Amino acid sequence: MVRVTDTKPQASSDRVQAGRQHCVESRHITQGRVMRLQGKVALITGAGSGLGRHCSVLFTGEGARVAIVDIDGDRAEQTLKLVEQAGGDAIAITADVSDKKQITDAVNQTVEHYGKLDIAWANAGIVSRGGAAALGLEDAVEFEDLTEDDWQHVLGTNLSGVIYTAQAAVPHLKANGGGVILATSSAASLVAYPKIALYCATKAGVxxxxxxxxxxxxxxxxxxxxxxxxxxxxxxFLMPPGAPVVGQSYEESAGPWNPTVSPIPLKLPRPPSLDDNAKVALFLVSDDSGYISGATIGATDGGTLARVGMWFPEDLNPEPVP
Incomplete structure (x- = not known):
């Protein structure tokens, strides 16, 4: 039943003032700076490295309290130290998102510690076997040679892990009167990438x-x-959990940046960074995106996704089929 409490049209000036008041109330200012996540409690999976680690520091810097969740407990603790060094408030939790009980326990532990949950970010992800061949970390694997275990492994983290994280978070978000669920998908869910078809399928499912x-x-x-x-x-992202944390993007770690030879259409004097993606994530979990839902945002693509497909040298010069 819908109850109408006031049908009197609101004056235009009143609506403008109400809008301004909403903007003021939805933002908090600390030391002259807008704190976009002040008072929020966020849980981030896959926060032991990469984008999850970067955003753990970023989100706490924006006023949030963060549960750092990772399958590698040592990495989670390392992220926690970085947050604490920056003056943030966080806890580290070891959990495998492909195990429903483990991620449910992690969510419940977060709520027990902080009293609520506002943001659940299912960020943990892995590439299918053979997907790291481009970096020389392993041999390429033909699609027909991938096993059932290969499929279940990537499915468990990339899609089931998102489902389990959301299922665990929803009761707490409902109790809280609302909140945000964010998932990390991939450009590989939108266009084709070579040699990682299983990964592409899981991200399209997201x-x-x-x-x-x-x-x-x-x-x-x-x-x-x-x-x-x-x-x-x-x-x-392409390395095993025990590998050293790089702390940079692919492009930054590849050496000197030359935008003129980069396949990215947008030519800028610096390579894309983790922070470029982090700021998009921050926007999506903050009240600034309060009327966006059901969307998959192609972040930090530099115009790449405007093409029919991604460009790879081997697409233009494939090896002859014997």
């Missing part, structure tokens, strides 16, 4: 999940979106 959940959860004030990075991501 996009469909986000659209469906946005309809189911909108009535509770819960927004659901995904970020789909193209460039500016960490090489750690």
């Amino acid at each position: 996009n469909g999940l986000v659209r469906g959940l946005s309809l189911d959860l909108g009535r509770y004030g819960i927004r659901v979106n995904a970020i789909a990075p193209t460039h500016g991501m960490s090489p750690n």
